[in-house]
Amino acid sequence: MPERGVFRNRWLPYLLVLPQVVITAVFFFWPAFRSLYLSFYRTDPFGLRLIYVGWRNFQQLFTSPQYHKVIVNTVIFSIGVTLLGLALSLAIAVLANQKIKGLGFYRTALLWPYGVAPPVAGIIWMFLFHPTYGLIPYSLAPYGITVNWLNSPTVAMLLVIISATWAQLGYNIAFFIAGLQLVPESLLEAASVDGASSFRRFWSITFPVLSPVTFFLAVMNLTYSLFETFGVIHSVTRGGPGDATQILVYKAYQDGFVAFNLGSSAAQSLVLMAIAILLTFVQFRFIERRVSYE
Amino acid sequence: MSGHSKRFLHGLLTLVLLLALMAPGVMAQRTTIVFWHAMSGALGEAVQYLVDTFNESQDEFFVEAVYRGSYEETMVAAVAATRAGNPPHIVQVYEVGTRQMLDSGVIYPVYQLMADYGIDIDWDAFIGPVRGYYEFQGNLYSMPFNSSSPIMYYNKDAFRAAGLDPEKPPTTWQELEQVCRAILEAGVTRYCFSSNWPSWIMLENMHAWHDQPFATLSNGFDGLGVELLINGEFGLMQVSKLAEWHKEGIYQYGGRGSGASPMFSNGDVAIFMESSAGIAGFRNTANFDWGTAMLPHWGEPYEKVNTIIGGATLWAMRGHDDAGNRGIAEFFKFLAQTENQVWWHKNTGYVPITVTAMEQLEAEGYFDEHPEQKTALLQLTHAEPRANTRGVRLGTFVQVRDIIESQLENIFAGLVSPEQGLNQAVQQANQTLREYQMIYE
Incomplete structure (x- = not known):
């Protein structure tokens, strides 16, 4: 029977969790409450004037056609990033799971992009797509194809x-490769003997085994696309052309730290927080049930 | 380790020790003036040179120049530091932040600072549009530092290739259209012209250049109740023409900010509208024969007046002791000196802020050697600034520019008509202006 760990000193456990609690309070709860407070005010940049405006900041957001557009953009962007990311990385992970020469090298090389900071990744793609000196518009020009994200909202969205x-x-590939290692070789061989096609083997054996990883990655990618893609947008399109690539997190930044409309920015971050909570709830409550962990 | 490098290391250590011993003594006597700026690269070096020269010129103050990132980042840093009760002495703020700084209540107006510390500056010697942009109720509130104005750059080789006279750049938009058709027909460049800073050049400056109001209340100089007027007859004509040319491939939209510059240096366009501060950059990147000329004008019935400036000024922040304030004032006085203005102009392309500096450059024959650097000055001094041409002052200027440029993008992408786009921009911009007004009234 395992021994239950008991602290002799009743204050020691509190002391041990204290650093974590302090960090959470200072870096999470305090800013969150501050945002909540500010979202009901209008303020000047230097914080010398504070005017209570009630729900006005929220009201303005939800009645603004521009904000509606930003919400739609965010949905398209997040779903796009998550679906494309999962599909591509699963395909690549399956390829990298074959028994081929130089496997170690391929696997390592595939992880490299994760070492690149998102803004830098953005700059790399911006260079490739730049209307004037980008490789892609340049190589397509002789075929009469013009790729200019500045004039095309669709190209801009694809680009980001x-x-x-x-x-x-x-990041995705690393998790999928790890997941693929868990697929029992014997099962695949048995299915193979029974005459199952490779697609059938993947769909009936590999994919179910991967479902916890896929679920985990779907959560991570949605969160990433919603909250951590600021750098990509900032270095590639800055939300343009028009408002075509303006997403929630970038707008909250621009309104707060460039335009100094802190009240509206605070209201927007609360909207983001609500989305994050809702998303987590929905995912764990409804989707997780269908995921087999066995 | 070889004996040589060992000796070097010893020397270095001794030096560091000596400096460490000396530093407190030096620092104790001198008052440190913290100066936050947003100039990187060659411009940052130019700022540092002026600061070093000032520091060597006297032993009472030590200006510590700190690069704080882009204009936006520098302003955010200044706001945060001020809120925390620890503002820098001097902060460089871009022209679009002027209204916010004026209303902030945390700045020390420069005219007052100079008067309080008995430092005499001849404000009348400042170039009209430079002084006018930063004046409030007849007094100068911030120290003009790096001012520029948009001008037209053109590729002389492309003009020659199209059989045009390279010494005769177009002076009107009508001429520009003809020149462009000739250039495109000869297949010299892919498009004919483009520009940086779309709102600043194509709307703010075009309205001023033609003596048209950009916004009500003297472009916002007379109050916070300001509303945009860019969907008026002139603005609509200007943008419709650009949209038409964009469709034809004469004009090509190149993005916000200064992102379009490679279009000119790569030879994608033959004509380019850009800040006069772009001269230094094109000297390095455009390896063809180019020149500058004044921005094109529509001619009758519009009067040709003067263009307005862009760039940034230095704001003195409140909350420092007497020595600190006096240091700021002395440093500003140093910057305004003719020789420093001349040096600054030659090395950065920003316009000299005083008429005396301009006259000295003229007397030296500098403009004969560098005629491209005179264009901005000619434009700025083309007429005495008036209500429509002093500048634009909006509390939410950053947002307003974003709104305008975002609608221009919709217009050029063909998503909305020029009329719809401009109406939309005016409506959205006015809403932000009302929000701003609410805070202060």
């Missing part, structure tokens, strides 16, 4: 989705 996906690819 690709950049954000690429930056996260290494």
